[in-house]
Amino acid sequence: MKGQEWYQEDDIAEAYDDKRFSGGGRYIDRREKEAVLDALAPVDGKRILEVACGTGRFTVMLAERGADIVGMDISEAMLEQGRAKARAAGVEETLSFLQGDAGRLPFPDNHFDAVFAMRFFHLAPDPEGFIKEMRRVTKDQIFFDTFKRYSARSIYNWALPMGSRLYSTREAKELVVGADLELADAAHDFIVPYGFYRAVPRWLARPFRMADTTIGRTTAGDRLASVSYWDARIPE
Template sequence: MKGKEWYQADDVAEEYDAKRFSRGGRLIDRREKQAVLDAIGPVEDRSVLEIACGTGRFTVMMAERGADIVGLDISEAMLAQGRAKAHKAGVDDHVEFMRGDAARLPFPDDHFDTVVAMRFFHLAPTPRKFMAEMARVSKEQVFFDTFNDFSTRVLYNRLLPMGSHLYGRDEVHDLLDSAGLELADAEHDFVLPYGFYRKIPDAMAGQFRRLDTAIGGSSLGEKLCSVSWWNARVE
């Protein structure tokens, strides 16, 4: 099963977190969440839109910290997982999950303080259109991630169920310019790809992570990083 059909299947939604964020994947989950919080800062009383929210990992995390947040996704099965997660966390009053198309966001201009999209742009068929919509509904900030073309991810990228678009840094800058966004900050991480960490126990992942960050901290290592987080501001 490929593409949108794969992503929207009930069994994929039910197993999504367990397959990606158990074992060494827990390390990925912690690092991604920290990247979001570092970029946004205090979220209490901020209005946030998360594009392609999936099972609500980031949506619920921000709601727990006081954000008023909308999680939007194309998959009703993923949204159901997010609603259950929000209810369990007791943040139903801070979060709304809705099905929608990120290329035609059902919100007026300048509606949210911050718009977040994690694990999205590598799947986006028309990235300029999506970025333009994110910039349109944001008053201040757009935060997103990409998987990078000059990285270890190329070794297995074609084997993924939904495929994946890998970005060069010049391409990201062009994408931002086209949407009238200005890059405020960027982080580049994970020389070892996500798929590697998911295959090993959590305790072992910590050992490899120390090696990973040591390599990534070098001038060559930063260029080899497989993941980038981009913090942009509305001009």
């Protein structure tokens, strides 16, 4: 099954958060939210678009912090999960969820202060086209993540039920430059890949995450990391 077809299945949406962010997966959730907040802060009053918002983990988090945010996704089943999160958090009136195609964003040029996409580019069939469309609708910032080609991620990538694209550092930087953006910052993490953390209980994941973080602070950490976070800006 192709990535987009797999992603839009109802049962995938219903189990998405529990499968990925419970147990040891909580370390993934925590780090990804930290990365988004660090890149986009301050968010209060900022107009933000989340592309491929999925179940609304980040959309709701940013709405709670005062962002004027739209979450867009191709999967209506995922958006329903996001709307339920927004109702539970009491922010359903302060954000919008929209079904749409990331290749044709239904917004005018320079409409947002920032656009971001997490867990998107590994499934993107046209990453160059998508990032150029994201650039079109922002007047300042694009933030996104990629899975690294030369890392432990590649060991189990073949076993995933959907297609998954891995990027070398050079390829990710070429995406940024090809969209006429400048790389403002980059961070790399998770020497032990996501799949391990999702598969083990939290108590077992904890010492691995501590070791992972310690190694990540060394010069070898960036080279061994399986995930990269990219903060790109429109040149002045």
